[in-house]
Amino acid sequence: KYLLELGLTPECKQLISSLPAEKGWVANLLHQYQGFWHTTRQLQAVLTCQNHFQAQETDILLVTTPKSGTTWLKAIVFALTNRVQYPNTDNNHPLLSENPHILVPFLEYGLYIDSQVPNFTTFTSPRLFATHLPLVSLPESAKNSSCKLVYLCRNPKDTFVSLWHFTNKLRTKDMGSNSLEETFDKFIRGVSLYGPFWDHVLGYWKESLENPERVLFLKYEEMKEQPKLQLMKLAQFLGCPFSNEEETRGAVDGIQKLCSFENLSNLEVNKTGKLASGEEYKAFFRRGEVGDAKNHLTPQMIEKLDQITEQKLHGYGLKF
Numbered sequence: 001k002y003l004l005e006l007g008l009t010p011e012c013k014q015l016i017s018s019l020p021a022e023k024g025w026v027a028n029l030l031h032q033y034q035g036f037w038h039t040t041r042q043l044q045a046v047l048t049c050q051n052h053f054q055a056q057e058t059d060i061l062l063v064t065t066p067k068s069g070t071t072w073l074k075a076i077v078f079a080l081t082n083r084v085q086y087p088n089t090d091n092n093h094p095l096l097s098e099n100p101h102i103l104v105p106f107l108e109y110g111l112y113i114d115s116q117v118p119n120f121t122t123f124t125s126p127r128l129f130a131t132h133l134p135l136v137s138l139p140e141s142a143k144n145s146s147c148k149l150v151y152l153c154r155n156p157k158d159t160f161v162s163l164w165h166f167t168n169k170l171r172t173k174d175m176g177s178n179s180l181e182e183t184f185d186k187f188i189r190g191v192s193l194y195g196p197f198w199d200h201v202l203g204y205w206k207e208s209l210e211n212p213e214r215v216l217f218l219k220y221e222e223m224k225e226q227p228k229l230q231l232m233k234l235a236q237f238l239g240c241p242f243s244n245e246e247e248t249r250g251a252v253d254g255i256q257k258l259c260s261f262e263n264l265s266n267l268e269v270n271k272t273g274k275l276a277s278g279e280e281y282k283a284f285f286r287r288g289e290v291g292d293a294k295n296h297l298t299p300q301m302i303e304k305l306d307q308i309t310e311q312k313l314h315g316y317g318l319k320f
């Protein structure tokens with residue numbers, strides 16, 4: 001009945017019947033497709049997106065695993081690439097009145113959800129899109145075109161804690177909350193939205209080493225520590241470096257402040273608005289800090305996550 005309500009295509013229904021499934025974190029099931037876990041509704045969107053999306057060379061794709069700082073990255077890249085049109089970050093800037101998820105839509109969550117075929121005529125170049133898709137599942141045109149990919153990752157402990165909080169907010173009162181232990185067990189087995197977390201990160205990390213001009217790999221922790229430096233690196237990578245004149249008149253600081261957690265989370269729009277799908281914008285702004293995981297995880301959980309991270313990523317030179 002649930003599958004019928006979702007209006008799945010016959011192709012998707014048939015695929016689902018052949019895929020491994022597990023109970024999800026919010027409701028219904030997760031399906032493992034091309035090695036990664038998706039909700040039913042999202043899987044349909046992934047298939048539609050894979051069949052339809054035509055990347056252009058000038059496109060910029062922002063890629064993250066959920067809760068790695070997607071909202072922040074969307075705000076930053078929007079502000080960077082639109083700064084000629086919107087040089088003033090204190091007044092009349094779109095980010096002051098609109099949530100970053102509206103300004104930079106998700107491919108599979110927003111544009112292709114429920115088998116919609118999006119209208120791209122309103123997009124101007126460079127088109128900005130976001131996705132949580134793992135590298136292996138990107139639409140062929142995005143894999144093969146020279147469009148730029150910006151990947152933002154976050155240490156798995158804080159990502160897990162953030163995801164646990166977020167998914168509990170999405171559960172109805174009747175469902176109750178998921179316990180930390182139960183979700184932790186799923187996370188370390190890789191059964192989380194777009195998980196396994198480590199495989200997702202590794203796919204883009206390797207690609208960034210092989211094709212550094214195409215994939216920029218950023219870390220949430222480094223963005224928090226040296227926001228200006230990372231902003232400048234990002235602008236350079238996207239082919240719109242800050243000029244000396246911009247630097248002297250404080251353009252980098254302006255964007256950094258505009259997109260900061262303090263600023264965005266306190267804007268009226270982000271305190272009161274919500275997505276068409278129902279999620280309140282404020283759910284995307286919780287603490288925005290590095291290291292919150294230690295306030296929630298037991299020393300054993302921390303040790304376990306560190307151990308998996310070391311085991312999976314260390315050989316590739318990636319550390320958190």
Ligand code: A3P
Nearest residue numbers: 067068069070071072162260261285286287288
């Ligand atoms: P916490 O739950 O640890 O606070 P996503 O945008 O991928 O859904 O990630 C959400 C996480 O990013 C949340 O982490 C949220 O608070 C944090 N975040 C949102 N906006 C931010 C910003 N401007 N700067 C830093 N962190 C931000």
